[in-house]
Amino acid sequence: MIDSCFAAKLGVFVRLSDAEKRALARLEENPRPFGRGDRIRTQGDAAEELYIVRSGWLYSHFGIEGGKRQILRFAFPGDLLGTSSAAFGTATDSITAVTDGEICPMERGALAELFAEHGRLAALLFAISQAERVSLNDRLASVGRTTAHARVASLLLDLLVRYRLMNGKAVDSIELPLTQEEIGDATGLTSVHVNRMLRQLSDEGLIERDGSRVRIPDSDRLAAAAGYTDRFAHIDLGWLPPADA
Amino acid sequence: MIDSCFAAKLGVFVRLSDAEKRALARLEENPRPFGRGDRIRTQGDAAEELYIVRSGWLYSHFGIEGGKRQILRFAFPGDLLGTSSAAFGTATDSITAVTDGEICPMERGALAELFAEHGRLAALLFAISQAERVSLNDRLASVGRTTAHARVASLLLDLLVRYRLMNGKAVDSIELPLTQEEIGDATGLTSVHVNRMLRQLSDEGLIERDGSRVRIPDSDRLAAAAGYTDRFAHIDLGWLPPADA
DNA sequence: CGGCTACTTGACCGGTATCAATGTTAGTGG
DNA sequence: CCACTAACATTGATACCGGTCAAGTAGCCG
Numbered sequence: 364m365i366d367s368c369f370a371a372k373l374g375v376f377v378r379l380s381d382a383e384k385r386a387l388a389r390l391e392e393n394p395r396p397f398g399r400g401d402r403i404r405t406q407g408d409a410a411e412e413l414y415i416v417r418s419g420w421l422y423s424h425f426g427i428e429g430g431k432r433q434i435l436r437f438a439f440p441g442d443l444l445g446t447s448s449a450a451f452g453t454a455t456d457s458i459t460a461v462t463d464g465e466i467c468p469m470e471r472g473a474l475a476e477l478f479a480e481h482g483r484l485a486a487l488l489f490a491i492s493q494a495e496r497v498s499l500n501d502r503l504a505s506v507g508r509t510t511a512h513a514r515v516a517s518l519l520l521d522l523l524v525r526y527r528l529m530n531g532k533a534v535d536s537i538e539l540p541l542t543q544e545e546i547g548d549a550t551g552l553t554s555v556h557v558n559r560m561l562r563q564l565s566d567e568g569l570i571e572r573d574g575s576r577v578r579i580p581d582s583d584r585l586a587a588a589a590g591y592t593d594r595f596a597h598i599d600l601g602w603l604p605p606a607d608a
Numbered sequence: 609m610i611d612s613c614f615a616a617k618l619g620v621f622v623r624l625s626d627a628e629k630r631a632l633a634r635l636e637e638n639p640r641p642f643g644r645g646d647r648i649r650t651q652g653d654a655a656e657e658l659y660i661v662r663s664g665w666l667y668s669h670f671g672i673e674g675g676k677r678q679i680l681r682f683a684f685p686g687d688l689l690g691t692s693s694a695a696f697g698t699a700t701d702s703i704t705a706v707t708d709g710e711i712c713p714m715e716r717g718a719l720a721e722l723f724a725e726h727g728r729l730a731a732l733l734f735a736i737s738q739a740e741r742v743s744l745n746d747r748l749a750s751v752g753r754t755t756a757h758a759r760v761a762s763l764l765l766d767l768l769v770r771y772r773l774m775n776g777k778a779v780d781s782i783e784l785p786l787t788q789e790e791i792g793d794a795t796g797l798t799s800v801h802v803n804r805m806l807r808q809l810s811d812e813g814l815i816e817r818d819g820s821r822v823r824i825p826d827s828d829r830l831a832a833a834a835g836y837t838d839r840f841a842h843i844d845l846g847w848l849p850p851a852d853a
Numbered sequence: 854c855g856g857c858t859a860c861t862t863g864a865c866c867g868g869t870a871t872c873a874a875t876g877t878t879a880g881t882g883g
Numbered sequence: 884c885c886a887c888t889a890a891c892a893t894t895g896a897t898a899c900c901g902g903t904c905a906a907g908t909a910g911c912c913g
Contacts, residue, residue: 453844455745
């Protein structure tokens with residue numbers, strides 16, 4: 364049996380039963396490779412499937428009139444992607460690959476089975492989606508009410524924190540295969556101004572850049588500058604129902 | 609049996625079984641009145657409960673350093689509120705009442721029971737939370753990448769659309785018991801600039817104001833000006849598992 | 854009537870977008 | 884190894900949107 368990336372991620376939060384692991388593994392039976400820059404799906408397409416990221420790095424985004432676009436969320440291995448398909452038959456967002464990697468498409472029906480048979484996993488998925496909503500709330504506040512300086516700092520920290528979740532707390536640097544324009548699309552800034560902010564953060568010693576690698580020597584100091592809160596550090600799932608046999 | 613507001617809202621999307629209706633009604637056994645301006649809970653409080661709105665109008669918000677704050681979401685009757693408690697034991701956001709009304713607090717354990725016993729409702733709640741996430745995505749793009757003019761227009765339309773969802777398609781005006789400062793906190797603008805934008809929308813004939821009542825004579829034209837998409841019009845839940853006995 | 858709160862309007866300023874030019878790097882083919 | 888190209892990053896000059904400050908107005912309620 365291929366071991367499941369999704370199970371690995373969920374396993375960070377709860378101890379999974381064998382039945383649950385089997386059910387999750389079934390969702391990853393059809394891995395599909397993708398390459399840097401590939402478009403997995405496009406906003407407006409009929410889209411009746413969700414994806415589990417097995418390896419690589421992607422983002423979801425959508426365009427708005429005037430050629431501008433907003434990057435909504437970056438997705439790492441173990442993340443569930445394209446969840447808007449749970450409510451819509453048409454893709455509300457596009458998905459693009461930042462690096463090479465592999466995803467597993469899953470029909471919505473498979474999700475239905477999971478919800479019907481595994482109450483605890485259903486509750487867990489609901490809880491995780493709430494945590495992600497809180498994180499999205501933070502970004503809304505960041506984009507709406509803080510300076511460009513804090514927004515860029517916030518994005519870098521968020522990426523580092525989420526990267527650490529799956530790769531160990533000790534990591535203090537991260538490979539950023541993003542163009543400054545993409546960072547701008549995520550923060551609501553122009554690439555030009557992103558460049559100035561990166562330069563400023565670097566001058567202040569809050570980050571160190573080496574090519575596309577960014578090191579954050581003191582994440583607490585950067586968090587203070589960004590007004591950033593690490594939500595994933597305080598997750599509390601004590602209320603979940605018991606696992607089924 | 610008191611009829612359930614929550615069931616009424618969910619009933620818009622699916623035909624509920626009797627067992628499902630009973631389960632939902634149990635969540636609303638402890639109604640509690642609130643008055644305009646009341647603080648239901650405050651960011652940082654221990655918060656192990658969620659709320660169903662029975663009547664009235666509230667919003668969730670949180671403060672950020674510098675005395676500013678961001679309004680995240682307005683809640684109407686039938687809405688589930690405080691869902692961040694599904695992932696955190698501490699409130700990530702505050703909840704404040706805009707009008708008088710009634711809410712029903714529910715322990716997280718009650719949610720666990722619901723997820724364990726009613727797979728279809730679990731899937732439905734998941735789907736609705738995804739629809740709300742998409743709506744939040746739209747706001748992120750609106751705040752990040754559009755002008756003040758479009759942001760205010762967008763907020764007004766969103767309120768109208770959601771009000772229509774429960775009160776009939778024909779409605780073309782809405783009572784807005786919000787201060788301009790609150791509108792600013794929702795859109796990421798100052799009250800002063802909100803005032804300018806309302807004035808401009810009014811001059812352009814896109815809205816008509818009469819005291820705190822706002823009429824939208826041509827919602828399509830306003831939607832075009834705002835770059836607004838009505839997500840709730842396209843919900844597709846064909847994949848849900850069957851209702852249990 | 855006085856005092857509060859919210860709304861309204863104007864003048865000014867600063868942060869960010871926009872436009873434009875140049876530098877840098879990776880890739881390609883000779 | 885070099886010439887050439889195409890992205891992308893960097894930096895500067897200027898314009899404009901929206902914030903800030905300030906003053907005045909309109910309701911509302913004691």
